[in-house]
Amino acid sequence: MTARLFVLKTPENQGVVDVAEGDPSISVVPVGPYFSISAPSTIVIDRRATGCRHAVWYSAVAGLDQSVITQHDKDALRVEAR
Amino acid sequence: MSEQELEVVKPEHRVHGVDHAAFPTFNPAATVRFYRDILKFPVVHSICAAGWGPEDHPDFIHFFFDIGNDDRIAFFYYFGLEPFGDQSAPGDAWARLTPDTPLFFKNSRHLAIHVNDEEDLLEYRKRLDASEWPVEMQVTHETIESIYTHDPNGYMVEITRSLRPVTPEEDFDAVLTIDALVDVFEAGEPTLDALLTRKAELIVARAEQWESAQLPIRDSELIP
Numbered sequence: 340m341t342a343r344l345f346v347l348k349t350p351e352n353q354g355v356v357d358v359a360e361g362d363p364s365i366s367v368v369p370v371g372p373y374f375s376i377s378a379p380s381t382i383v384i385d386r387r388a389t390g391c392r393h394a395v396w397y398s399a400v401a402g403l404d405q406s407v408i409t410q411h412d413k414d415a416l417r418v419e420a421r
Numbered sequence: 422m423s424e425q426e427l428e429v430v431k432p433e434h435r436v437h438g439v440d441h442a443a444f445p446t447f448n449p450a451a452t453v454r455f456y457r458d459i460l461k462f463p464v465v466h467s468i469c470a471a472g473w474g475p476e477d478h479p480d481f482i483h484f485f486f487d488i489g490n491d492d493r494i495a496f497f498y499y500f501g502l503e504p505f506g507d508q509s510a511p512g513d514a515w516a517r518l519t520p521d522t523p524l525f526f527k528n529s530r531h532l533a534i535h536v537n538d539e540e541d542l543l544e545y546r547k548r549l550d551a552s553e554w555p556v557e558m559q560v561t562h563e564t565i566e567s568i569y570t571h572d573p574n575g576y577m578v579e580i581t582r583s584l585r586p587v588t589p590e591e592d593f594d595a596v597l598t599i600d601a602l603v604d605v606f607e608a609g610e611p612t613l614d615a616l617l618t619r620k621a622e623l624i625v626a627r628a629e630q631w632e633s634a635q636l637p638i639r640d641s642e643l644i645p
Contacts, residue, residue, distance in 0.1 A: 344617075345624050347594045350585070351563050371628030372590035394562045401594060402621030407614065 340420030343377035345370065345402035354389035355399050355416075373401055382406075384416040441485060441493040442532060444576060445514050449482065449498040451553075451573035456494065459552040460545065462486035465493060488534050496574075513575030531577035533567070538582060542566060545580045593631055597623045 346352050348369075359365045359376045366377050376382060386396055396416075400408065403418065410417035446452045456462045467484035479499040486494050506517030511527045518527060536542050546568050549556050558569040567581040601619040605611050 343621075345621055348590050349588065370624060371631035372593050373624055373628075392563060400617060401597075402624045403614070403617040404621040404625070408617075 340380060340405070341377050342380055342382045342406045342418050342420045343375060343404040344382065344400055344406060344418045345373040345375055345404070346399055347401045348372050348374060351391070351395040352399050354391050355384055358384050358388045375404075377404075380420050382416075382418045386413060386415055438490055439488075439492040441495040443483070443495040443497060444574065446496045446498050446574050447502070447504050447514050448573050449484075449496065452496055452498075453484075455552070455554055455572050456486040459548050459554065461548070462488055462494070466495075490535075494532065513571075515574075515576075528577050531569075531579055533579035533581050536580055536582050539566070542568060542580060542582045597627065 346355050348356075356367060356374050356376070359374075359382070360367045362378075364378050365382055366375075368375050389396070391399065397411070400411075400416070400418075405421050406418050407421050408416070409419050453464075457464055463486065465485050465487045467482060469480075469482055471480050472478045473481070479502050481497055481499045483495060483497050485496075488494050504514065506512065507520075508517065510517040510520050511522045511524070512518045536545065546556050546559065549568070549570055554570050554572065556568045556570050558567075560567050560569070561584070564584050564587075565581050566584060567579050569577060569579050572578050597620055598616070601616050601623055602611075604619050605615040608615070
């Protein structure tokens with residue numbers, strides 16, 4: 340099962356997209372004004388690596404495709420296939 | 422060209438901002454100090470009225486302050502009227518809530534007034550900090566920066582500036598979010614998880630619509 344989330348293209352979300360693109364297990368492709376971020380079963384984004392502050396970090400996820408957020412705190416965002 | 426053809430077609434969205442937002446006050450003197458003397462919002466209109474039809478309606482003053490852009494904040498002061506509810510409970514002049522009401526809920530209803538830049542935001546911060554109603558919070562939410570205080574009536578007032586314009590991507594996203602919200606609310610199980618799942622379906626379904634809407638802009642950008 341694939342884990343997939345969407346992130347809107349905004350300057351503030353770029354850190355999330357950059358971290359995802361730097362992870363060889365994660366695929367990032369544009370879909371409309373969003374990035375589709377997917378991985379075979381689990382996506383983990385380290386918050387500190389993204390440089391995102393509070394408000395952006397907690398509002399970065401725009402959509403969940405057959406997936407569920409299992410962690411979204413000051414350390415990481417973890418999305419797993421449902 | 423016939424007269425009919427010359428007729429201007431009015432847009433669907435025809436409103437122009439806030440004419441006035443009105444609130445009751447039990448302390449008009451402090452209200453005037455806060456808005457006129459501290460924030461320097463000009464008094465632009467007032468109505469003195471002896472009752473208002475019904476026998477039990479008190480005499481009152483309805484007074485207005487200019488909040489820029491021809492918009493106004495207005496107050497009602499009713500002569501002889503005492504505040505309603507338990508004055509130690511969370512709330513404001515208009516209503517007192519139950520004692521267990523969380524602060525985030527109480528503060529969710531507030532008025533945010535726009536300023537153009539940091540200099541103006543800091544000017545209002547300076548005015549408030551020198552008053553009985555100092556700034557309680559200054560927050561940068563990445564795309565906006567705001568200061569907050571409560572006016573003499575307990576109403577939360579925010580003064581805010583944009584750090585950048587809202588993008589077409591964000592407008593598109595807002596439309597999808599609200600469509601998804603209505604869908605999951607009406608389905609009877611409103612959660613953020615359900616909303617994000619519904620939104621993913623809408624993102625995929627409407628991606629093409631976004632792409633085609635962008636094409637004319639890209640073409641025009643190619644014209645030297």
